[in-house]
Amino acid sequence: MKAVCWHGPEDVRVERVADPRILNPRDAILRVTLTAICGSDLHLYNGYIPTMQAGDILGHEFMGEVVETGPAVTYRRVGERVVVPFPIACGRCAMCRSEQWSLCDNSNPNAHLAEALYGFSGAGLFGYSHLYGGYAGGQAEYVRVPFADVGPLPVPPDLSDEQVLFLSDILPTGYMAAENCGIQPGDVVAVWGCGPVGQFAIKSAYLLGAERVIAIDRVPERLRLAESAKAETLDYEGTDVVEELKQRTGGRGPDACIDAVGLEAHGTTPDALYDRAKHAVSLATDRPHVLRQAIQACRKGGTVSIPGVYGGFHDKVPFGAAFAKGLTLRMGQTHVHRYLRPLLARIQAGQLDPAAIISHRLRLDDAPRAYRVFRDKQEGCTKVVLRP
Amino acid sequence: MPTLHAASDSSERGFVEPPPRRVTELAWWALGVGGVALVGYGLVRRRRPLAPEVVARTVTVGVDPEAAARAWQADPASRQYDTPEFRPAPGGRGAEVTLRWASRVPTRGFAGLMAKSVGADPVTALAKALRRFKQQVEVGEVPTTDGQPRGAGRRPR
Numbered sequence: 001m002k003a004v005c006w007h008g009p010e011d012v013r014v015e016r017v018a019d020p021r022i023l024n025p026r027d028a029i030l031r032v033t034l035t036a037i038c039g040s041d042l043h044l045y046n047g048y049i050p051t052m053q054a055g056d057i058l059g060h061e062f063m064g065e066v067v068e069t070g071p072a073v074t075y076r077r078v079g080e081r082v083v084v085p086f087p088i089a090c091g092r093c094a095m096c097r098s099e100q101w102s103l104c105d106n107s108n109p110n111a112h113l114a115e116a117l118y119g120f121s122g123a124g125l126f127g128y129s130h131l132y133g134g135y136a137g138g139q140a141e142y143v144r145v146p147f148a149d150v151g152p153l154p155v156p157p158d159l160s161d162e163q164v165l166f167l168s169d170i171l172p173t174g175y176m177a178a179e180n181c182g183i184q185p186g187d188v189v190a191v192w193g194c195g196p197v198g199q200f201a202i203k204s205a206y207l208l209g210a211e212r213v214i215a216i217d218r219v220p221e222r223l224r225l226a227e228s229a230k231a232e233t234l235d236y237e238g239t240d241v242v243e244e245l246k247q248r249t250g251g252r253g254p255d256a257c258i259d260a261v262g263l264e265a266h267g268t269t270p271d272a273l274y275d276r277a278k279h280a281v282s283l284a285t286d287r288p289h290v291l292r293q294a295i296q297a298c299r300k301g302g303t304v305s306i307p308g309v310y311g312g313f314h315d316k317v318p319f320g321a322a323f324a325k326g327l328t329l330r331m332g333q334t335h336v337h338r339y340l341r342p343l344l345a346r347i348q349a350g351q352l353d354p355a356a357i358i359s360h361r362l363r364l365d366d367a368p369r370a371y372r373v374f375r376d377k378q379e380g381c382t383k384v385v386l387r388p
Numbered sequence: 389m390p391t392l393h394a395a396s397d398s399s400e401r402g403f404v405e406p407p408p409r410r411v412t413e414l415a416w417w418a419l420g421v422g423g424v425a426l427v428g429y430g431l432v433r434r435r436r437p438l439a440p441e442v443v444a445r446t447v448t449v450g451v452d453p454e455a456a457a458r459a460w461q462a463d464p465a466s467r468q469y470d471t472p473e474f475r476p477a478p479g480g481r482g483a484e485v486t487l488r489w490a491s492r493v494p495t496r497g498f499a500g501l502m503a504k505s506v507g508a509d510p511v512t513a514l515a516k517a518l519r520r521f522k523q524q525v526e527v528g529e530v531p532t533t534d535g536q537p538r539g540a541g542r543r544p545r
Contacts, residue, residue, distance in 0.1 A: 005539030017537040024529045054541025072528070090527040094450055094481060106523045109531050112512060124531065136536045146531055 002388065003057045003140035004367040009047030012058065014365050020136065020144035025072035028148030030064035030082070034161040035139050035364070037061075037384045038169055039195050040262070040309045042375050044129065048263060048285055049311060051113060051130040060086035060126040061168040062138025063161060066148070075149045082152035084145055085336035086169045087123040088135065091150035095123075102333035107146065108133045122333060139367060141388040153340045156348070162355040163347055165385065166196070171354050172339035174200025174260070177307035178208050180330035181256035188212045188249050190297065191231070192290045193260035194222035196357050196383050197307055201258050202231045203352060214248060216241060218266070221380045225357065237268065242297045253299035262308025265289040271316060278315065285312030295322050306331035360384040440490035445514040448477045448484050449522045456483040459525045469517060485521070487514050 005015045020029055038061050043049050063083040066076050076082070089096050093105035104123035108114060113131050114121035124146075127137020136143065145152060155164050174197045181189060189205040191198050194217035205213050206229075215226035216234045223233040234244060245254055263286040265272065275287035294304045295318050304327055322329060346352045359382040362370050370384045449456050453474035460466050460474075472487040491510035494500045503509045523530045 001537070003537065003539065005541070007539070007541060013539065015539040017539055020537055021535065023532055023535050026527070026529060055539035056541075057538060088531075090523075090531075092450065092526045093522075094448070097450075106527050107531055109533055111519060112516060115515070133531075134533045136533070136538065140537075144536060147527075 001141040002364055003136070004059060004364065004386075005054075006044060006052055006056045006058055007054045010045060010372075012045060012368050012371050014367055017057070017140075020140075020142050022068060022070045023144065024146055025070045026147050026149065027070040028066050028073055028076050028145045028152070029068040030062075030084070030138075030143050030145055030152075031067050032062050032064040032138055032141060032143055032388050033081070034064075034165050035059050035062035035386050035388070036165060036168075037139075037367075037370055037374050037386070039197060040128070042371070043263060043309060043311070045371050045375060046264065049129050049131075050285075051110075051134075053130060053134075056127070056129075056134070057136040057140055058127045059137030059139030059143075060128055061165065061170065062126075062143060063155070063165050063168065064138075064143070066152075067142070069148060073148045076152060080152075081155045081157075083155055083164050083167045083340075084126075084138065084143075085151045085153075085167075085172075085340065086126055086128075087151075087333055087336055088125065088133065088146050089123055089150055089337060090147055096150070099335060099338045101335045101337040103335075110134055125333070139364065139386060141364070151337060153344065156344075159347065160355070162358060162385065163353070164344065166200075166354040166357075167336075167340055167343055167347075169334065169336065170196045171200050171343055171352070172336045173197050173307050173334040174202075175204040175207075175339055175343060176334045177201045177258050177260060177305045178204035178210075180305040181205065181208075181258065181303050182328075183208045183210050183256065185209050186211045187255040188214065189256045189258065190214045190216065190245055190254035190294070191226075191258045191260055192216045192294060193262075193308065194219070194226045194233075195260065198222075198258070198260035199225055199229060199357050199382075200354070201260050201307065202226055202229045205256075205258075206230065207346070207351065214245065214254065219377050222377075222382060225382060241293050245297045249299070253297055253302065255299055256303045256305060257294035257298045259290050259294045259304065259306045259308045261290040262306075263287060263310050263312075265291075274316070284315060286310050286314055288314045288317055292316065292318055295319075295327065298325065298327055300325045301327070303328040303330060307334070357383045358385055362386055364388040440492050441495060442488055442490050443495055443510050443514060444486055444488045445511060445518055446484055446486040447515075447518040447522050448482055449525045450482040451525055452476070453483040456485055456525060460485075460521065463521065463524060465517070466521065469514075485518060487518055489514055 001019050003017045066080045087102040088107040089101040089104040090106040095103040102123050108121045108124040111121035124133030189210045202213050213231040215231035218237045265287045267289040272289040278284035364386045373381050374384050457474045472485045477484045493503050
């Protein structure tokens, strides 16, 4: 089969590799019908996530048709069309039973690596480094899906692939980011990053009752997209973001701040330049410039919600400010399984149209160019889907 | 009373000229490397236990202690270890399983670090055995990626 393989920073290739096969009794094999490049794939593309190895198959946003099931699979049937959550969850451990699916105790075969770095291991993830299990990803013609009775959600025939694909990651991620804000009527929510997750966070914040959403970015087409979702926009270039947010919120600060950027934040402030310098000489993995702003800008007693991916150790994060203001910090990989059915219902009801953010529809063979275009935000790129 | 000409006075008393600077530096380096090696060797010797050191690791599995004990007895991979201790986990969270192992491989200090770096660390081995047991008990399989497809490039270790 063909698959998109990582070979090093800024080096992804479409290669012929062996077809996947059932390795555990609860596995299924899918023929991938649609897959996407996620913003967090760009952290792999840029070489900022450790424990990647040449030849690793990328991709954690995908859907397809079941073509084979393992002997212990009960509910999935060959021929079913399913969308697959990016965290791999066993469904039986204490974490899964408490619906904290992305923290599954049992699905990461390389848990010892994560334990050495983080103390404990979260769930295994598709196509996202050996730290998260080393599972082959779904930017391929076929993919093996462990615990096939637990994750994959059958898709109603009246919905297209494009309408449901983003249930695999970015739609639940944006929704959980807004849900983590504990939004109350009248709340103002600030969202840093108007990429796909930021866009879904904006829509979700309104769905959950926010009165105003302020979207912060610098890319014109992304700001326009946020405007079309009824967000007020703020171009951070040449603006003191913290002061501007205070001004726009009657001096209080936003009730909740969402960092939908993560470890590769851009910026022109001294702290952002300091991050870049450390990054350039490999003294840091993360550039937490947006996180600093969010903590600084958030109102007293407010919430900072962090769907953006971070991987390492943070320098100069104003934890004293978070403490002094009594902030609530909420974060983590998305518990996608928890949101699949409620969000599918919202799509069916016409409350959400995830396909609207797709700007590029390409073939799997075009993956190397697609990564470059998406990373560099060329051609007005907001989201790329790849059809094998 | 010392004068500014003390050095020339010394030469006059028959002192040899100091060796070239490069040779002196090399000597210092050799002394330093030798010293570090000696200290390291001493640490390893000092940390090597005369008697086996008992190490322990605990995991919580989502079944009651009796069921966990039965599963341990039935698992062929568990036979290389002593029987663990099974006790109820608080809050109805199943069983806490503590496995102990008398190991001659050091676990602490420099020697322990060296053992860990070459994968001979007994604590890591215990943790892997317990994780495997937990996976068998809770999901009936040990998730693996061995045998999955990958592109050209280095095989994962």
